[in-house]
C-alpha cells in the first residue's frame with residue numbers, strides 16, 4: 001500500500017554499517033541506523049553488519065538491544081547478517097570468546113574465525129543458484145563457516161569443498177562473506193524482497 005512503507009535498518013553499534021547503508025539506499029530503500037529499541041521498532045527489516053561479533057554482542061546488551069532484537073527475529077522480522085552478522089544470527093557458535101552470546105534464529109552452528117591463522121582473508125567466486133547464473137565474487141575477512149545446518153536452514157552457497165558459507169531460513173539470511181564490499185547487490189535485493197513480502 002503506497003505510503004505505508006517503513007524504512008529498513010542497519011544495526012549501527014560497530015562494523016561496516018556505512019557500506020550496507022549505501023547498498024540499501026542504492027537499491028531504493030530508506031535506511032535508518034539502529035542503535036536503540038525505538039529505532040528498531042521503526043523498521044521493517046534489519047541488517048547485521050560485518051565487524052566483530054563479540055563486540056556487537058556486548059554493545060547490544062549494554063544498549064538494551066539484545067532482547068528487542070531477539071524478540072523481533074522471533075516475530076519474523078527479515079534480517080540479513082554478513083560475517084559477524086551471520087555469527088550473531090546463529091543459534092550455536094564454536095570458538096566464540098568467553099561468554100559470547102548470539103541473537104540466534106538460524107538453526108546453524110557457526111565456527112568463528114574458521115579460516116584464521118592460516119589465511120585470514122581470501123576472495124573467490126561462488127555459485128549461488130538462488131541468485132541466478134552469474135557467480136558471486138565473495139570476500140572472506142576473518143570469516144566464519146557454517147559447520148552444521150539444521151533441518152530448517154537451507155544452504156545457499158558452498159565452497160568448492162562443500163563447506164557452507166551462505167544460508168537462508170524463512171526471513172533470515174546470512175553470508176560468511178561481504179557482498180556490501182564488492183558491488184554485489186543480489187543478497188540485499190533478496191533481503192529487501194522478504195521485507196516487501198512481510199509488509
Ligand code: GLN
Nearest residue numbers: 050051052053083084142
Ligand atoms: N571474525 C569476526 C567475528 O568474530 C568477523 C569478521 C567480519 O565480520 N569480517 O565477529
